[in-house]
Amino acid sequence: MCGIFGVYNSQNLSRDLYLGIYALQHRGQEGVGLAFYQGKSLKVIKREGLILEALKEEDLKGIRGKVGIAHVRYSTSGEKAGENLQPIVRRVRGKEVALAHNGNLKNYLPLKEKLKGEGYTFNHSSDSEVFLVLMERGKGEIPFKVLEEDEELLSSLLYALREVRGAYNLLMLYEGKLVALRDPLGFRPLCVGLKGKSLYFSSESVSLTLLGAEYLREVKPGEIVVVDERGIRSYHFNTPDGEKKCAFEFVYFARPDSYVFGRSVYEVRKEIGKILAQEDDVEGDLVVPVPDSGLVPALGYAQEKKLPLELGLIRNHYAGRSFIEPTQRRRDLKVLMKLSPNEWVLKGKRIILIDDSIVRGTTSKRIVQLLKGVGVKEIHLRVASPPVISPCYYGIDTPTYEELIANKRDLEGIREYLGVDSLKYVSLEGFKRAIGYRGDFCLACWTNQHPL
Ligand code: SF4
Numbered sequence: 001m002c003g004i005f006g007v008y009n010s011q012n013l014s015r016d017l018y019l020g021i022y023a024l025q026h027r028g029q030e031g032v033g034l035a036f037y038q039g040k041s042l043k044v045i046k047r048e049g050l051i052l053e054a055l056k057e058e059d060l061k062g063i064r065g066k067v068g069i070a071h072v073r074y075s076t077s078g079e080k081a082g083e084n085l086q087p088i089v090r091r092v093r094g095k096e097v098a099l100a101h102n103g104n105l106k107n108y109l110p111l112k113e114k115l116k117g118e119g120y121t122f123n124h125s126s127d128s129e130v131f132l133v134l135m136e137r138g139k140g141e142i143p144f145k146v147l148e149e150d151e152e153l154l155s156s157l158l159y160a161l162r163e164v165r166g167a168y169n170l171l172m173l174y175e176g177k178l179v180a181l182r183d184p185l186g187f188r189p190l191c192v193g194l195k196g197k198s199l200y201f202s203s204e205s206v207s208l209t210l211l212g213a214e215y216l217r218e219v220k221p222g223e224i225v226v227v228d229e230r231g232i233r234s235y236h237f238n239t240p241d242g243e244k245k246c247a248f249e250f251v252y253f254a255r256p257d258s259y260v261f262g263r264s265v266y267e268v269r270k271e272i273g274k275i276l277a278q279e280d281d282v283e284g285d286l287v288v289p290v291p292d293s294g295l296v297p298a299l300g301y302a303q304e305k306k307l308p309l310e311l312g313l314i315r316n317h318y319a320g321r322s323f324i325e326p327t328q329r330r331r332d333l334k335v336l337m338k339l340s341p342n343e344w345v346l347k348g349k350r351i352i353l354i355d356d357s358i359v360r361g362t363t364s365k366r367i368v369q370l371l372k373g374v375g376v377k378e379i380h381l382r383v384a385s386p387p388v389i390s391p392c393y394y395g396i397d398t399p400t401y402e403e404l405i406a407n408k409r410d411l412e413g414i415r416e417y418l419g420v421d422s423l424k425y426v427s428l429e430g431f432k433r434a435i436g437y438r439g440d441f442c443l444a445c446w447t448n449q450h451p452l
Contacts, residue, residue, distance in 0.1 A: 002102040003027030006069040006171040006201040008178040008227040014063035021070035022051050023207040028074035035087035035098035036068030042096045046085040067178055069171040071100035084126040092135045097174050101128035102188050103167030104395040134160035150226055167394035177228040184238035186221030187246050187394045189260035204258035218262055244442040244451040247435055251385045252293045252356050266296055272384045273300025275430040282380045284352040288312035297384035298354035310345045335366045343374040350378040357385045361405035368419050383425040390448040
């Protein structure tokens with residue numbers, strides 16, 4: 001998954017980088033990295049773990065300057081968090097370049113093999129370093145007019161971008177410049193904000209809110225933004241046939257107080273819940289959300305049905321997110337540590353339980369067991385996204401086809417496995433309506449039709 005943040009002309013770089021990336025902690029919890037210019041040299045700080053504990057006061061005191069980027073990592077390719085924390089720094093044509101990447105390259109293994117065969121060495125096992133090695137390897141034609149000062153950067157960058165396939169939002173530090181770009185299909189969100197003369201880029205607008213900056217717009221799919229002391233330039237390296245924004249951002253990844261792809265995540269989640277209610281005729285006493293990402297669709301559902309919404313599951317906020325924990329054992333333990341059933345609310349009640357998605361089914365099964373343990377009378381599970389039938393190749397570490405429960409069992413089989421009284425997913429049509437689908441979203445999780 002990963003979150004990226006960058007600032008140009010910061011008035012307080014340690015504060016901006018810290019708060020900007022802290023607001024994106026939900027997008028990656030394995031580690032955090034910062035890169036910034038101190039004078040003309042590039043400095044990097046990388047730490048494993050959650051930002052609050054990982055970055056020490058001494059780290060922050062050492063951050064001076066006006067330009068920097070930051071990254072929170074969740075591993076989608078490559079193995080250990082430590083060695084693959086970003087930003088990655090590498091010499092490209094004699095210049096030190098820092099890069100932070102959100103997404104996943106589909107063709108990085110063959111590319112990497114080819115480059116290794118040519119004698120290039122790699123210091124990281126993740127896909128992201130391929131960009132910098134490609135920039136070192138070649139120069140491409142620039143098919144549009146550019147400022148002379150951007151020629152060298154753009155010719156090597158365009159060369160690299162022509163070779164890679166997949167999802168990539170990038171932030172780079174290159175010779176004092178801050179560079180932001182989004183792949184032609186625009187899988188992942190990247191927004192721009194402004195406060196005074198400081199310009200910000202972030203995976204989600206929550207960073208801007210925390211910094212008191214104004215949300216300006218999204219970086220467009222196929223756009224490269226270059227910022228330096230000469231000003232801001234926007235180049236379009238690819239005019240996409242059609243965008244393929246990740247619809248799962250609305251279901252789970254993004255924070256509800258964010259705007260992603262120009263829309264309020266809260267508004268979309270609530271709409272999904274409302275449509276789920278309109279498609280449903282089950283009777284119950286209470287609507288109970290699975291926190292956190294089930295909360296907003298549950299509100300939409302409860303308001304549409306005119307049923308009370310009660311907090312039947314209480315979240316321990318110190319436990320992190322379960323879906324993005326890399327192993328099943330850690331995910332199981334996380335559920336127990338994270339959610340506690342609220343007996344006073346639940347005992348003897350027929351509940352309509354709202355969750356954002358069912359992926360493997362193991363987390364939902366554990367939650368159902370927790371609820372039964374406190375004497376719930378009936379559990380009707382309602383899911384605010386259609387059945388997940390496909391893994392993701394664009395930067396989300398969803399499981400393999402075999403691990404996805406909707407590929408192993410039919411609706412009745414899943415209901416039986418989870419041990420609920422009834423089970424219903426929002427329809428794909430209803431879901432598309434809620435997200436405002438006009439052919440411009442990736443829905444491959446639910447349709448198995450992959451855009452690349
Ligand atoms: S496959 Fe799913 S998670 Fe991946 S980009 Fe498409 S909608 Fe998003």
